Amino acid sequence: MRKIGDSIPHGPSMSRPATPAFGGLQGSILRSRDTDPDPARILEVPCADAFSIIVQLRDFASHRLWRGKRLAYKGGHVRESMSIAYLGDEVRCQHLAPYDNLRLNLPRASLEETFREAGAGAPGSLDCAQGTLDPVVYHLSLALVPALSMPGEANRLFVDQVMLAMCTHIGSRYGKTGPLRDIPGGLAPWQERRAKEMLAEHLADGLSIAELAAECSLSRAYFSRAFKRSTGLAPHEWLLKMRVEKAKELMLHTSMSLSRIGLDCGFTDQSHFSRVFQKMTGAAPSNWRRFHRTGRPHAVASTVMVPPGTAGNLCPSK
Secondary structure, rough: EEEEEEEEEEOOOOOOOOOOOOOOEEEEEEEEEEEEOOOOEEEEEEOOOEEEEEEOOOEEEEEEEEEEEEEEEEHHHHOOEEEEEEEHHHHEEEOOOOEEEEEEEEEHHHHHHHHHHOOOOOOOOOOOOHHHHHHHHHHHHHHHHHHOOHHHHHHHHHOOOOOOHHHHHHHHHHHHOOOOOOOOOOHHHHHHHHHHHHHHOOOOOOOHHHHHHHHOOOHHHHHHHHHHHHHHHHHHHHHHHHHHHHHHHHHHHOOOOOHHHHOOOOOOEEEEEHHHHHHHHHHHHHHHHHEEHHHOOHHHOOOOOOOOHHHHHHOOOO
């Protein structure tokens, strides 16, 4: 297959790719690849009051970009570079070489909402030169690639957190708003307790950063930082930890099959459950269950806590 496009919706509903949501508003993440593009084809991008942040995952030798009737760019981009296009400018593009990129389509309303809820001024526009090298955006994009490859296993909290970090960085740097105000301290005791209760109640189906933050009467950005300060783990890491702990209890104290346990704990299937469990504990679920049930816990590798910031690479389930 010469052309591949992977996409994941983002927000309250992960099951309707036609209307993906970002923080309750419309937005999308797309990986677009073509090893043999038609050089005669000119693609017209639908107009919208939105920005398209494009990150190159490989060297892109040549393309043309028009804004309206004006040729705005002709040339290539190196791997790790990025550009930002305002989709209200009647954008058209012509791919003249193989490409592989990740595109974040971010409505202006979503960007403004992120900054308003944090008490900061909203960026009116984004000013970014073609081919800008931005390590922050590139590495955040790489963190999303596993989720794009296996959207059924994407952890909503992890995608939320990466998207929120990217949105905040892009608005601060290219919208020239400056960094969001960093409020010291963590969650209040009642907020931490309620957030953990909600995570425990949604082990199987997951929930969003926006839902957790609203329950704690905080902005999404502040909630994410405060939760990690209070617990030492990001929300998606805490959820993963709880899923694995629940799976251990079920394996020890019930005769349920591993496939059933995986589904009950929020994993897509037994294969997904086994991959995540082994990465977090050092043992396959079947081995862990057998050795612990026969009183030989020393035969199983001890639990290894996933360091903060790395759990998303496991592509845990939604």
